[in-house]
Amino acid sequence: MRSVPIVTGTTTPPPRPRRKRGRLVAIAVVLALLAAGGLAGRHWLSPTPAAPQMTAVAAIGDVENSVLATGTLKPARLVAVGAQASGRITSVKVALGQKVAKGDLVAEIDSLTQQNALRTAQASLANLQAQRTEKEATLTLNRLTLARQKAMTAQRAASQADLESAQAGVDVTAAQIAQLDAQIVEGQVAIETAQVDLGYTRITAPSDGTVLAIVSQEGQTVNAVQSTPTIVVLGDLDTMIVRAEISEADVVAVRPGQPVYFTILGDRDQRYETTLTSIEPAPESIRNDSSFSTTTTSSSSSSSSSSTSSAIYYIGTFDVPNADGHLRTYMTAEVHIVLGRAKGVVTIPSAALGARAADGSQTVQVVGADGTTQPRQVRIGLNDKTIAEVRSGLAAGERVVTGGLEPAVAGSSGPPGPPGG
The missing domain is CATH 2.40.30.170 (Efflux pump adaptor protein, beta barrel domain)
Structure with a gap:
């Protein structure tokens, strides 16, 4: 008979069933889904808080529409002092910012040409006056001759032809004197013009003022033929x-x-x-x-x-x-x-004004003591687009709505995503 061997030591317990572990995982997933669903339902079912409103108090103030x-x-008087004579500027008598009075010397231009023109005109006038003196003497002689011829003709001692010749001599000499008189007047005008031209070489202030700019400097040559060159600019400040x-x-x-x-x-x-x-x-x-x-049609249409x-x-x-x-x-x-002013009147921000009614009144939202708002029609006077004058419908101290504020955190438009998503 064989003997059976005896085995000693610790025995291994049988393995736990896997079905129980899977059940626990399923329960956890279900609980997570239920929690997410509860949060989503609360998000959708809870009311969104109203946005806070901006308000302002109707106060006594001033309004200006401008x-x-x-x-x-x-x-008020701005004058460009120019030169009417051509030549080189020999001196500038003023400084920038200097105050000058009417008639003060501002600058001088080389006057030699103008002086020569004046002397020429004076000499021409003297020549004409000498010719006139000569003709006056000739006229005196011709008159004596005419008187003698008249006496001789009366005594039949001179012919009629001699008398007529003497008369013609008197008439011709008188006409020559008249011609010289006209030329003398012309010569006098020429002298006056030359004197004026000479005066143009001394540029004076036409009015009181301050020298605002010196355009032409000493030594510069100016040409007054083509345009009037500016020497200085004066202004009455x-x-x-x-x-x-x-x-x-x-x-x-x-x-x-x-x-x-x-x-x-x-x-x-x-x-x-x-x-x-x-x-x-x-x-x-x-x-x-x-x-x-005076430009072409195309340029005119373009401009x-x-x-x-x-x-x-x-x-x-x-x-x-x-x-x-x-x-x-x-x-x-x-x-x-300024188009209009109103002082010491009831004022509100222009942003508080609503639509305008057919009668001209406008709507404002008035905040009551309990915090509720009620629409009210008011009459508005001046309005500078920032502050408006209230003529009726609102008293100082009442509060009006000027606008709304966005919520601090805006909610999303759909339900929240799954956990961990």
Whole structure:
């Protein structure tokens, strides 16, 4: 009989069934899907919070409706002092920025040619006057001869022909004297012209002003035959004139006599106030109108089309005192032409205004004490597109809606994606 071997040691337990592990994984997946579905449902079913509103309080303030224009400052009197005589400038008597009075010597031109022309005219006049003196003596002689011939003819001591010859001598000499008288007048005019031409060599200031520019220098030769050369430019800086460019969209609302104020770029804190004096009836581009143009048809049509496409501005002018000289020539001015002003009135932001009704009133949304809004019709006066004047329908201290704010975080338009997606 065989003996059975005995095996000693630890025995291995049987393996766990795989079915139970798969069930646990399925349960976990189902729970994750349920959680994602719950979040998505909450996202879709929960109400979106209303966007907060921007509001403003109706307050007492001032409103101004004005037209904005760009202007250029010029002296009220701006004169280009030129030369009417040709020649070399021998001296310039003024300096840049110097103040001069009317009649002050500005410059001198070499006057030798003008002096010679004056002497020639004087000599010609003296010659004519000497000829006249000679003819006067001849006329005296001819008159004596005529008287003698008349006496002799009466006594039949001279012929009728001698008498007629003596009479003709008197008449011819008298006519020659009359001719010389006319020539003497012409000679006197020539002398006066030469004197004037000589005076042109001394260039004087035509009015009081300040030397703004010296165009021609000492030693330079000027030619006054072809054009009038400018020596210096004078301007009266005590009064400045502003030429403001007003657009064609605004000029229909602008009238002479309206209040005007302006500032300059270098000193915006200083405000100059005056009154609009005039508005030119046509823009400066009228100078290039094809009706006056002497160019060809093609160039005229080209300039006409370019002028049509460019902006049109009308020039408004007004004066401003400048005793302190703070304003300078050709400075740029920011001009405000006031169309209307309202002070100490109820004002609200223009953004609060809604649609305009048939009766002219406009709608605003008024915030009540409980935070709700109610539409209300109000009457608006001046409106500068930023602040509006409320004439009726709203009291100071009431709050109006001026706009809405976007939410801080905007929700997406669809459900959220799966976890981990």
